[in-house]
Amino acid sequence: MKKIKFLLAGGVVLGLFYSFTFSSSLINPEKDKLLIEIMAYVLERAHYDPETIDDNFSENVFMNFLDNIDGQHRFFIQADINNFAPFKYDLDDQIKAANVNFFDFAYKKYTQRLGQIEAFYEPLLDRPFDFSLDEEINLDYDNMEYTESLSELRRLWLKYFKLSALGIYVEKKDEELKKFELDSTYVMKADDLLEEQARAIIRENMETFFEVRNDMQRKDYFSIYLNAITAQFDPHTNYFAPQDKERFDTNISGKFEGIGARLQKKNQEIRIVEVISGGPVWRDKLLEVEDVILKVAQENEEPVDISGMRIDDVVKLIKGPKGTTVYLTVKHVDASVEIIPITRDVVELEDAFAKSSIILKDEKKYGIIHLPKFYIDFTDYSERNAASDVKKEIQKLKDENVEGIILDLRNNGGGSLQTVVDMTGFFIEEGPVVQVKSTGGRKNVLRDTDPSVTWDGPLVVMVNESSASASEIIAAALQDYKRAVVVGSKQTYGKGTVQSVYDLNRVISNNTHGDLGALKLTIDKFYRINGGSTQLEGVKSDVVIPGRYSYIETGERSQNKPLEWDQITPAEYEPWDNIPYNFEYAINNSKTRIENNSYMVLINEQAKWIKAQQDDNLYTLNYDRFLKERKQREKETEKYNELDNFKAPFLLETLKVDLPELNKDSDLKESRLRWEESLSKDIYLFEAVNVLEDLSVPLKKTNKLAQTKL
Known part of the structure; x- marks a missing residue:
């Protein structure tokens, strides 16, 4: 495993904390005043651009x-x-x-x-x-x-x-x-x-x-x-109250310790609204949706009546370390009441993790890896993370003898910087991946130091307007190395900043005010190895596919107070030359297909129509006018219904190695089948497969094709 330091709380900032002497204004012990002063101090001294x-x-x-x-x-x-x-x-x-x-x-x-x-x-x-x-x-x-x-x-x-x-x-x-x-x-x-x-x-x-x-x-x-x-300060610097910090940790890691059920409060009752696959409740069939929790007890303690309690407080009572037991007094749908002991465990949110499937087209076999985020357990990098999971998916696809791979980063909002550097290394030999500039202009080049390459075949990276941060780093690096063709929206989100989460409880000693929460703080900006920033500009796709929101301002540009775009000197790197395939041939072929594809033309028309409707904020409260306006909209949009009829001329096939696990969990299996079904109607994936197919044509053959056209 390639090594790189976490971009977390550094010694410089911690040094500031421990030298901090509070002013007399904090003689008043109120927690909110304490938070104001601590935050102002940290923001002024640790933010990238205060x-x-x-x-x-x-x-x-x-x-x-x-x-x-x-x-x-x-x-x-x-x-x-x-x-x-x-x-x-x-x-x-x-x-x-x-x-x-x-x-x-x-x-x-x-x-x-x-x-x-x-x-x-x-x-x-x-x-x-x-x-x-x-x-x-x-x-x-x-x-x-x-x-x-x-x-x-x-x-x-x-x-x-x-x-x-x-x-x-x-x-x-x-x-x-x-x-x-x-x-x-x-x-x-x-x-x-x-x-x-x-x-x-x-x-x-x-x-x-x-x-x-x-x-x-x-x-x-x-x-x-x-x-x-x-x-x-910028759109990505945020204060996390204690419960928000917990949610952030769960989101970035894709797992938590608890019973594996989602709760909702309605009519002063705490109900089960979802049982999470793989968790203790699901595994032992202990609770069902619509069961109502009446009381919560810890081991060797009296039960706590939770009626009327805030849902955040109920969650705190129920969650706990792996191996401990919580006792829930539950009223079932049939009105029966019983006390159910549940041994807490690590619950993994499978939909948050990488997964792959086989694409069968014209007797050829390709692979797609969907990565929803760059997840990591910050306390232990050896635990499940995005890089290690993607490596496993690559190996599974190689075992199936695929001829090319699509890395789907659409709607991937980013995550851990360490995982993206490691992951980029799976597709290149050793070399720089991303440059990071800190306060004061200090520059650090983060590198892949492992010369081994996990996948050296044709590669396409799919992105859209919501592909951000870490997604932009890997897309930019693979684009600069000419290692992959980037297919998707005109540009990605445009978040070129690095955040670190600081535990505010570590700022002072002898804190008597309870949990102060945390501050997610922008501390660095990252840059492509060619020297350009992805801030605001994002990553420009090699193959631009029109989308429904192409003409609506989205991404970092639409946020308040974003940091500005700039550039630095390039890192030393050599474009990838190990694969004798013609990128220009694949890209030019794709552009021609898109220009002549009736579905793509229709999507572009729809995007313009959506833009025109965006500024219409006047709504009728008259029934007849409502029907008339609806009929007019339906008439205007009727032609766009054709987009729902698209069906890609390829088949999706679940990897055989995944079937045993999926067969154990009907919900997970159903989720996988729905995902594959959605891919079969995905016109953007269809074009990505076409690009992959063109990349697979040997360079000599593309040269002959070019000569024939001349």
Whole structure:
């Protein structure tokens, strides 16, 4: 296994921490003030490009916080905003003084408005909606004014409810008409009954909404305020409250220690909504979906009644180290109640891990590896990680004698830098993979030092607008080495920064305030081996395939406060020359196919239509106009329905070596089959296979083809 240091908390930053002496302002033991001062200190000294905390910074924090808690202007009224205004240019001073007066003031007013809306929403839903009135609502939140009074706010909520009710009513009306078309004796439900049912659904949704909101505590909103501060440094610098840090760790590793069930709170009850394949609950068939958890007990302790408890707190009680036992008092769907002991274990989220399949086309065999993220267990690199798993998938495909491999990184948002450096090494001989520049201009070249190559055959990397960070590193490196053809969107996401997670509890000794959480902080920028940054620019595909969102601004460019693009000197590297195949031939062939493919042309037209619809924020509340506009949209989009009929002229086949494990788990097997079925309708994969096929044509033959064309 190739070695490279983790880009985590470095000695320089830790040195700053241990030399930190707190000012007298922290004699006040309140935890939130402590967090403000620690965060400000760390951000100023450890961030790659720290912001100046001044009046402009203050204004941005002010606007960001209000947007995060009330971006749709559904809670505050104009008088509230006027009362907040004196704080607009004062937050920089408050941050420096570890003062939270603005947050306290805004939070108090927010909870007051929340209570008022909870009190008036039910009466608004008691009266039937009249869909014959010629009304409309504008949902252009960026330019929406705050309402002038509470009564005006009520009218706004009434319009929101009416818009939702109209959508539900139309769906129910359509269902009734379809039933009548199938059976002329069917007696359709009256319109007033359908409208009443629509309001009942909205009422139930609002009950759930307020159940969730009322479960939120002051500390939850304070986390939002802290992130309004971190957002001014760059989009990827975030504060993690303790429970958020746990979720981040689970997401990046693809596993956690617990019982293997997803929970949901509804009507003050904690219910099982999913049993995770491979976990203790699934393995021993202990619980079922819709079972209700009443009490939780640890070994040799009294059970805790969890009714009314926040779901985060319930999860804390249930999760625990592998090998320990938790006792759940459960009410089953049949109303029977029993105490169930469950031995906790490591639960792996299989959908988060690499998987592969065989593609059969024209008597040739290719392989596809889907990697949803660059996962890793930061505490132990020898555990399952993206690099080691991809290496196994490559070997399995080699055992099947595939002629080429597609690495599918679409929608892969990145992850561990170490795994991407190791993974790139599977496809090249030793050499630089990525350059990293730290604060002060220090540059480090991360290299593959292992001369062995796991796969030396034809290679295609698939990307889209959501392929980010680590995905961009490997795509850029393989592109610069001319080792692979990159197929996909015009460019990838454009995240060229490196983050490290710092445990804020390590900043001070003798912390008496409880868990302070963590700070994910941008500490470096990474660069291609050719010297260019992927920041904002992303990786430009060799073969650009039109997508439905091609004309909509996405990625890092669409974020607030992204770091700028720049470039540094190239690293020393030699393009790959071990495979005698003609990249230009494959790329030019692909471009010609795309230009002449009727499906591709249609996708491009659809993308332009979607762009045109993006700025239309005006919605009718009139039933007849709604139907007329829907009919017009259906007519405009009818031709795009043809895209659903695409079926690739190849077959997908599950690897034989995977079948024994899949046959043990029907859910996992079904998930794999659904994935392969989706690939069979994937026009982007179809073009990637064509490129792979062209790459497999020997260079001498492509030269002869070129001469023939001349």
